[in-house]
Amino acid sequence: MHVVIIDDEPKARNLLEILIKENCPKITLISSAEDLLSGVELIKQQQPKIVFLDIEMPQHSGLEIFDFIDKEHHNFEIVFTTAYSEYAIKAFELSAVDYLLKPLRTDKLISAIEKAIQNSGKSTINLKLDELQKSLKSANFKKIGLPVADGIKFVNFEDIILLKADGMYTKVSILNASGILISKPLKHFVELLDTIPSFYRPHRSYLINLKYIQEYSKKDGGYILMDNNESVSISKDKKEEFLTIVQNIG
Incomplete structure (x- = not known):
């Protein structure tokens, strides 16, 4: 199984890669990118099953990923990595979007990967991401x-x-x-x-x-x-x- 990590912080990318290698034997290939556009190119070329995607990055937020990838033709699961506030985490949970809170915890990582594998082939990330963006823009969850x-x-x-x-x-x-x-x-x-x-x-x-x-x-x-x-x-x-x-x- 192939995954892609997109994060502008080298230490964060390296730590996540090490944790995956040590705890997730089903994942055999890990690629990484330092910004969203480079990550999008990796996704198009390598067609990973899981994308670990940072939200707060220079130039383009991770939430903008489907501005650069056709929403109707992707076949990967997304797990967001974030250091966001409690308010934002509430938006993630209400939108049923998978996320890992920084600093990363091994048990949460393993759980997120297992869930992503189970959901493979029936992703609804487009719908969930739309709702997440609406929640993050609004002061009131609906x-x-x-x-x-x-x-x-x-x-x-x-x-x-x-x-x-x-x-x-x-x-x-x-x-x-x-x-x-x-x-x-x-x-x-x-x-x-x-x-x-x-x-x-x-x-x-x-x-x-x-x-x-x-x-x-x-x-x-x-x-x-x-x-x-x-x-x-x-x-x-x-x-x-x-x-x-x-x-x-x-």
């Missing part, structure tokens, strides 16, 4: 990328009714659409959506959008009825907090 069997489904926060834990999976209920089962635990979404004020976790198995509450019932120990007619449990220690919140809605 969508979340949900990994589904045939790619990524981007959903507006405001269209999510609730998320329900199902073992290591999460069922996402969406307005005017069928529910989606996502192969990530509820904790993943709780962390991603923690800055979105309309989402609330009344129970360890649920994360709900407060705008879709239909009613609260005191029956059977208390539960919430959502607009899609699904009943949501409330933990005993959350009842008082929940009632205070809903009384202040609107």
